[in-house]
Amino acid sequence: MSLDAPQGxxxxxxxxxxxxxxxxGIGKVYHTRDAETWAIGDITASFAKGEFVxxxxxxxxxxxxxxxxxxxxxxxxRGQIVLGGGISGRGKLGYIFQKxxxxxxxxxxxxxxxxPSFIGKPAKETSARVDELLEMAHLRAFAGxxxxxxxxxxxxxxxxxxxxxxxxxxxxxxxxxxxxxxxxKTHLHRELLEIWRKLGQTVIMVTHDLDEAVTLSDRVIVLxxxxxxxxxxxxxxIPHPRDVFTVxxxxxxxxxxxxxxxxxxxxxxKPE
Amino acid sequence: MxxxxxxxxxxxxxxxAARQRRRRQTLLVVLCQxxxxxxxxxxxxxxxxxxxxxxxxxxDPFFISRPSMIVERIAMWMVPGKNSLWPHLxxxxxxxxxxxxxxxxxxxxxxxxxxxxxxLARVLSPFIVMLNSMPRIAFVPLITMIFGLGIASKVVxxxxxxxxLLFFNTYKGSLSVERELVEFCSTLGGNARQILxxxxxxxxxxxxFAALPNAVSFALVGVVLSEFVGSNTGMGYVMILALAAxxxxxxxxxxxxxxxxxxxxxxxxxxxxxxxxxxxxxxxEDA
Numbered sequence: 001m002s003l004d005a006p007q008g009x010x011x012x013x014x015x016x017x018x019x020x021x022x023x024x025g026i027g028k029v030y031h032t033r034d035a036e037t038w039a040i041g042d043i044t045a046s047f048a049k050g051e052f053v054x055x056x057x058x059x060x061x062x063x064x065x066x067x068x069x070x071x072x073x074x075x076x077x078r079g080q081i082v083l084g085g086g087i088s089g090r091g092k093l094g095y096i097f098q099k100x101x102x103x104x105x106x107x108x109x110x111x112x113x114x115x116p117s118f119i120g121k122p123a124k125e126t127s128a129r130v131d132e133l134l135e136m137a138h139l140r141a142f143a144g145x146x147x148x149x150x151x152x153x154x155x156x157x158x159x160x161x162x163x164x165x166x167x168x169x170x171x172x173x174x175x176x177x178x179x180x181x182x183x184x185k186t187h188l189h190r191e192l193l194e195i196w197r198k199l200g201q202t203v204i205m206v207t208h209d210l211d212e213a214v215t216l217s218d219r220v221i222v223l224x225x226x227x228x229x230x231x232x233x234x235x236x237x238i239p240h241p242r243d244v245f246t247v248x249x250x251x252x253x254x255x256x257x258x259x260x261x262x263x264x265x266x267x268x269x270k271p272e
Numbered sequence: 273m274x275x276x277x278x279x280x281x282x283x284x285x286x287x288x289a290a291r292q293r294r295r296r297q298t299l300l301v302v303l304c305q306x307x308x309x310x311x312x313x314x315x316x317x318x319x320x321x322x323x324x325x326x327x328x329x330x331x332d333p334f335f336i337s338r339p340s341m342i343v344e345r346i347a348m349w350m351v352p353g354k355n356s357l358w359p360h361l362x363x364x365x366x367x368x369x370x371x372x373x374x375x376x377x378x379x380x381x382x383x384x385x386x387x388x389x390x391x392l393a394r395v396l397s398p399f400i401v402m403l404n405s406m407p408r409i410a411f412v413p414l415i416t417m418i419f420g421l422g423i424a425s426k427v428v429x430x431x432x433x434x435x436x437l438l439f440f441n442t443y444k445g446s447l448s449v450e451r452e453l454v455e456f457c458s459t460l461g462g463n464a465r466q467i468l469x470x471x472x473x474x475x476x477x478x479x480x481f482a483a484l485p486n487a488v489s490f491a492l493v494g495v496v497l498s499e500f501v502g503s504n505t506g507m508g509y510v511m512i513l514a515l516a517a518x519x520x521x522x523x524x525x526x527x528x529x530x531x532x533x534x535x536x537x538x539x540x541x542x543x544x545x546x547x548x549x550x551x552x553x554x555x556x557e558d559a
Contacts, residue, residue, distance in 0.1 A: 118460050
């Protein structure tokens with residue numbers, strides 16, 4: 001086990017050999033009336049249990065589509081996505097959208113309990129779990145509030161907890177913080193890292209914010225512009241726990257950031 | 273923020289002062305409203321009593337009656353007995369409620385169902401558009417012919433008027449549920465039925481309720497219209513009798529009563545809406 005592996009993941013090292021998710025030669029084509037566009041050319045990657053991986057790339061490179069395919073919202077044109085055994089079935093996968101997906105007619109507690117109630121978990125079991133999650137995200141005092149009474153950052157946290165309430169092994173984050181201001185965003189980064197270190201899910205996050213990707217991830221995957229393929233798969237060896245408020249000033253952060261940017265920046269040069 | 277005024281007082285004093293300012297403004301608004309109403313009614317009352325105006329202008333009490341006479345007539349109507357208005361008012365009100373209830377529930381259910389079934393929605397779309405663009409009032413004589421002079425034709429008329437309003441609102445509301453919200457709930461493990469009850473229906477209900485205050489007025493208009501065309505009880509019937517007797521006072525009295533009834537109904541709907549849609553930011557200030 002390497003030194004940079006997150007704490008609390010010790011028991012999971014034996015599983016490292018068998019990846020929780022594999023993408024084998026994924027390609028995706030979009031048909032319009034008079035043209036076909038390959039958004040994704042060829043993505044082959046594997047994701048280990050408990051890993052936090054970010055995917056960055058120019059807009060239109062199919063990052064979000066890749067997440068959609070993992071979640072099963074859309075099918076790959078070619079290639080295969082192989083999910084680990086624990087992830088098939090209802091409510092085994094968490095997906096957090098960029099859009100606000102908190103239901104306004106339910107209280108915070110009812111929202112967070114939504115997943116467990118969908119899959120028919122007994123209310124008693126759910127209640128204790130929901131309390132724990134609310135505590136973790138500092139939302140205990142707002143359990144009875146309605147979403148319109150909360151700030152944007154709080155609503156994001158509620159959405160995150162909704163996705164976590166079923167204890168999914170895999171959490172997919174689709175630009176989850178891009179609508180927030182830097183201050184709120186940084187606080188949410190800290191909370192996300194805390195929660196992830198406690199619960200130990202595999203997280204795959206799509207983002208256009210390279211700062212965010214390096215701050216949070218164990219690995220950053222850089223996609224090319226379309227038809228996309230993987231240009232760089234950079235391991236971020238900044239040890240956990242990370243202080244999200246100071247990590248950006250460290251030399252290690254700068255080194256990773258610069259190396260990724262040297263690849264990503266080239267892609268941004270190309271016209272869209 | 274940086275430079276507080278030295279003698280600005282405490283926070284509590286500021287809040288109290290702000291509240292007092294608001295209260296004073298509300299009082300002023302109400303006073304202005306009362307003054308306008310008093311001026312209008314006063315002019316009406318006074319000018320109809322001056323013979324020159326009554327003879328040479330529209331202030332002829334034969335045509336426009338007079339506030340004091342209208343109030344007197346309403347007071348007479350309120351006394352139980354042979355000339356009482358209560359049976360008529362009751363008939364109109366119950367027909368309005370029944371029509372509103374039938375129109376709202378059927379509009380909601382069918383709107384929701386069509387939003388779920390794209391194929392059926394496409395098949396029925398031209399017929400619905402056609403029915404909606406037809407002058408629905410033109411059906412009232414036919415409805416009266418089919419359902420008779422009793423309460424049935426009134427209920428059917430108001431249902432007919434209310435249904436489309438609520439149907440279209442619910443239909444549009446159900447279709448506007450965001451794709452992400454449904455996908456999100458399906459990743460949480462929700463099946464189609466669960467998502468229908470816990471996401472689509474509450475979402476659509478907000479749109480349905482938005483149309484309800486209008487629907488109430490429509491329902492009332494539908495009933496009165498049906499009573500004009502053919503009936504032997506109800507507020508519309510009272511007005512038709514007044515027309516036969518060329519009695520403007522009775523007509524104004526009936527209009528006044530109907531206006532109050534409409535006002536009260538809309539307020540009641542608002543109260544129901546507020547308690548059902550308490551989560552909506554629209555009602556945040558009142559929470």
